[in-house]
Amino acid sequence: MTELQDHGKARHRRKKTTLQAGVPLALAAAGVMAYGTAFGVFGENVLPKAAAATVPAWADDTADGFASVHALGQQGTYGGRGGKTVTVRTLADLEKYATAREPYVIVVAATIPMNPKGKEIKVASDKTIVGAGTSGHIVGGGFFLGQGVHNVIIRNLTIRDSYQGIWNDKEHDWDAIQMDGAHHVWIDHNDLRHMADGLIDSRKDTTYVTVSWNRLSQNNKTFGIGWTENATADLTIHHNWFRETEQRNPSTDNVAHAHLYNNYLQDEPGTDITSSYGNYARGRTRMVLENSYFEGVDNPVIKDATAGLVQRGNVFTRTSGRNESGGTAFDPKAYYDYRLDNAADVPALLRSGAGPQRSIGTMASAKTAAAAQSTLTVAKDGSGRYKSVQKAVDAVPAGNTSRVVIRIAPGTYRETVKVPANKPHITFEGTGRSRKDTVIVEGRAAGMAKPDGSGTYGTGGSATVAVEADDFHARNLTISNDFDEAKHRHLNGHQAVALRTAADRIRLDALIISGDQDTLLLDTAGKDRTGRVYLTNSYVVGNTDFVFGRATAVIDRSVLSLKKRWDGTSAGYVTAPSTPAGRKGFLITRTTVDGDVSARSFHLGRPWHAGGDASLDPQTTVRDSILGAAVKAAPWTDMGGFSWKHDRFAEYHNDGPGAGAAGGDRPHLTDAQAAAQETADWFGDWKPTGG
Incomplete structure (x- = not known):
């Protein structure tokens, strides 16, 4: 088989949106800041279209990487799109639709045991097989894609447990996914583990394959590619978490173009499984290996003398043995576009984002879909559907998969509001002419006793608005904590949070967030969880540690407004990051820091090692901003007791009377360092928009 000449540009698996920063802030001017909500969307060109009213957003996703390339008469990989969507809960139904000649989107909504054990369903072309949220499990067998089978998506499934008790099993060829001579296959967001043979076998010239955002674990021969004398196969392998897997992670034998990037290979000490090797380029393979993270892996990268392997940007922690590169490979961008995440961010990205996702594969009921597509209204005077913001949040269905906009009429809403973790995709939108017109406010403090006698609120519990759900947006309103410090000066615990976020992909625009001590808590759902926040065109008001927490957050084109303390003194700290090691902390860019306080009275930040945790590595970078006197x-x-000099605090290209030259007490980034500390570097695969 000769090398094909019709490689084309990729069609990307998700509709892309431009990074919307809003209308530039006129920093010196008073009044309301404008905000923008424009989107830029790439079309899908010739791919079959789904009916927008009946098919959820995930059904429009198409592959990236080599699976997106137009070749062999196939225009990218889009699976069963355009065919009927069916939901299956039995082996008979799964096999019926997976082997059919017609295109199908097959939603697996139950645990399906294979009978007999080791059975591999022979999937036909033009199929999407997708788990419904996290409920789709295939137990004791998997899928087989034979010669010429093409345009197949296997997504969001857990495929597990065909293991027969023999570690190096030579008798049971029972894989999770085996491909012999297939092409245009996308394997995405699956959990593959504990099989008798391979988790993925890509064999016999199988080509135009993308394997992305999967968890592969508890296995010996994990991911093998080859079983051919030809060097024609093209594969992209990105954002996969290989954990406790001994070999073939992957092993690539005679692969024409193997592009591996942003993968996480992890071997934890003291377990029963020890890695033999990580990525392996065999035979005549040409491999490009970029921005991956290797932790505790023996022989992390090895190559044959005949293979070409180009490494760049990888991180190796607690690794030993062979780590090799050499020869020539290829330029992946000659075949498709892609964007690299920083290697240091990969473990956190994949712990939260790899494997089955609740937002994929779910088919909302008519009632849920109607609620998800509606706009809920809140008004104090009863002219809206609800009189309180919390009542509107309560009305959003749990597990919502589409955006719900809660439009809040002008007025002051004295209440606390919680958006629970099981209600993502909610937007709060003030409908007034100014962000000052719509105000959500309460006056709790950390040291106040709860009415039920169960103790005090604590810092997090003092929040006026608490957001624990991913993909939350808010715009054009004020969120305030008006706790009266002077009146309660003897209270033990003056922390009074206006807004607390403890979730991922939080978009905040054109807000006023107002308080005194601990105004804005940017947190995550757990120390090992990602929490990304993008705040633009807003005012944040406070005096002591008033932007704090462990989230990965960008404050862009905003004003950090400094205020005096309750007793009239001027002294404070803008930020108190508690960033975990290996993560991004706070980036403040194109922002003004100033207020009606005394000159030289405020610090830009200090390191919060929450609970005395020395492993934290707090980070604040302030760049391209105006610093007041x-x-x-x-x-x-x-x-x-922790020195800021041991953590990550820096400036770059700031201006104004509070700016200063680089020195021992005032570190500045170099141009090279600044190039890696821009807004896009903070967010990885997330492209925040005005939404």
């Missing part, structure tokens, strides 16, 4: 000449300071 209130900012101290030595803008960083210690906290709780």
Whole structure:
């Protein structure tokens, strides 16, 4: 088989949106800041279209990488799109539709045991097989894609447990997914583990394959590619988490173009499984290996003398043995476009984003779909559907998969609001002419006793608005905590949060977030969880640690407004990051830091090692911003016995009376360092929009 000449540009698996920063902020001007909500969307060109009213967003997803390339008469990989969508809960139904000649989108909504054990369903072309949220499990067998089978998506499934008790099993060829001579296959967001043979076998010139965002674990021979004398196969392998897998992670034998990037290979010490090797380029393989993270892996990268392997940007932690590269490979961008995440961010990205996702494969009921597509209204005077914001949140169905916009009429809503973790895709939108017109406010503080006698609120519990659900948006309103410090000066615990976020992909635009101590808590759902926040065109008001937490957050084109303390003194700290090691912390860019306070009275930040945790690595970068005279000449300071100099605090290209030259008490980024600390570097695969 000769090398094909009709490689084309990729069609990407998700509709892309431009990074919407809003209308530039006129920093010196008073009044309301404008905000934008325009989107730029790439069309899908000739791919079959789904009916927008009946098919959820995930059904429009198409592959990226080599699976997106137009070749062999196939225009990218889009699976069963355009065919009927069916939901299956039995082996008989799954096999019926997977082997049919017609295109189908097959939603697996139950645990399906294979009978006999080791059975591999022979999937036909033009199929999407997708798990419904996290409920689709295939137990004891898997799928087989034979010669010429093409345009297949296997997605969001857990395929597991055909293991027969023999570690190096030579008798049971029972894989999760085996492909012999197939092409245009996308394997995405699956959990593959504990099989008798391979988790993925790509054999006999199988080509135009993308394997992305999967968890592969508890296996010996994990992911093998080859079983051919030809060097014609093209595969993209990105954002996969290989954990406790001994060999073939993957092994690529005679692969013409193997592009591996942003994968996480992890071997934890003290377990029963020890890695033999990581990525392996065999035979005449040409491999490009970029921005992957290897942790505890023996022989992390190896190659044959005949293979070409180009490495760049990879991170190796606690690895030993062979780590090789050499020869020539290829330029992946000659075949498709792609964007690299920073290697240091990969473990956190994949812990939260790899494997089955609740938002994929779910088919909302008519009632849920109607609620999800509607706009809910809130008005104090009863002219809306609800009189309180919390009542509107309560009305959103749990597990919602489409955006719900809660439009809040002008007025002051004295209440606390919680958006629980099982209600993603909610937007709060004030409908007034100004963000000042719509106000959500309460006055709790950390040291206040709860009415039920169960103790005090604590810092997190003091929040006026608490967001625990992913993909939350808010715009054109004020969120405030008006706790009266002077009145409660003897209270033990003056922390009073206006807004707390503890979720991922939070978009905040054109807001006023107002308080005194601990105004804006940017947190995550857990220390090992990702929490990304993009705040634009907004005012954040406070005095002590008033932007704090462990989230990965960008504050862009905004005003950090400094205020005096309750007793009239001017002294404070803008940020108190508690960033976990290996993560991004706070990036403040194109923003003004100033207020009606004394000159040289405020620090830009200090390191919060929450609970005395020395493993944390707090980060604040302030760049391309205007610093008022209130900012101290030595803008960083210690906290709780931890020195800011041991963590990550820096400036770059700031201006204004509070700016200053680089020095021992005022580190500045180099141009090269600044190039890696821009907004896009903070967010990885997330492209925040005005939404």
